[in-house]
């Protein structure tokens with residue numbers, strides 16, 4: 014489980030270099046789409062582009078991390094850019110690589126997407142996202158990882174990571190696509206999603222169906238990094254604070270928590286909510302329940318001042334990133350305070 018690159022290593026035996034696609038990992042894809050990955054080669058890599066003959070070239074950058082891991086391949090480069098439909102052949106990605114004097118056409122098989130069942134997608138994200146469910150999760154994963162990187166606490170180097178409220182692994186699944194050194198855990202109150210993860214994502218992470226209220230099964234300080242996407246956006250105030258205390262208990266000294274919140278991007282849409290958030294920093298609105306989830310699971314809004322005042326006893330606010338997650342949720346980056 015530790016340090017593996019992937020659900021789908023794409024290293025080709027008959028090429029004079031190793032090539033790995035980090036994104037996308039699965040088809041079907043709608044063109045144009047973004048491609049990211051790396052090549053480790055003993056000879057200079059001059060260009061990487063669409064293998065379907067459309068003359069689209071990708072940006073190349075050195076990848077010292079890849080070169081360091083492969084001393085026999087000093088010319089390690091990352092590639093990144095957008096390609097059109099010519100770069101796809103069914104479930105395979107076609108790339109053209111100019112390495113030394115030669116051009117190589119490379120066919121890289123991608124996994125066909127197997128998203129969770131429709132009703133679980135609806136429970137997690139409100140509708141059926143199908144083939145886009147995991148690619149969208151990957152974008153969020155990258156944003157969360159960047160937030161950890163900003164405070165010099167890299168997610169992929171954390172010893173134990175928890176995705177709190179992981180649903181059916183939309184974000185967590187990305188750990189299968191990146192090099193990481195830690196042990197990954199996901200938990201959720203939704204036992205059906207946890208059971209699905211245990212069947213379909215068991216090679217990536219361990220899972221736990223937690224109760225609606227703390228405590229959880231883990232000992233104090235079990236995790237060094239915790240992230241949580243769209244969970245505190247749904248909890249009533251008291252339950253929220255109970256979970257803030259529990260996540261504080263679960264983090265080790267100096268551990269970092271990244272949480273998504275409904276910030277101004279959301280509360281400014283409704284004057285009554287905006288007024289309540291302006292007055293006391295928090296609002297909670299009830300409405301139609303989500304099928305399969307408890308009645309408390311509604312909609313919550315926060316101001317950053319509220320977080321400083323109410324979560325501040327447990328966490329130091331290192332950063333507040335408005336409308337950061339998929340251009341919508343705020344992210345707060347928090348460091349665990351020592352026990353008072």
Ligand SMILES: C[S@@+](CC[C@H](N)C(=O)[O-])C[C@H]1O[C@@H](n2cnc3c(N)ncnc32)[C@H](O)[C@@H]1O
Nearest residue numbers: 137178179180183200201202203225242243244
């Ligand atoms: C909007 S979904 C997001 C799921 C996942 N984080 C993602 O981004 O795809 C919210 C999730 O929070 C879970 N949840 C709500 N309250 C929770 C709690 N107290 N502990 C763990 N999970 C909780 C729900 O079951 C649901 O799976």
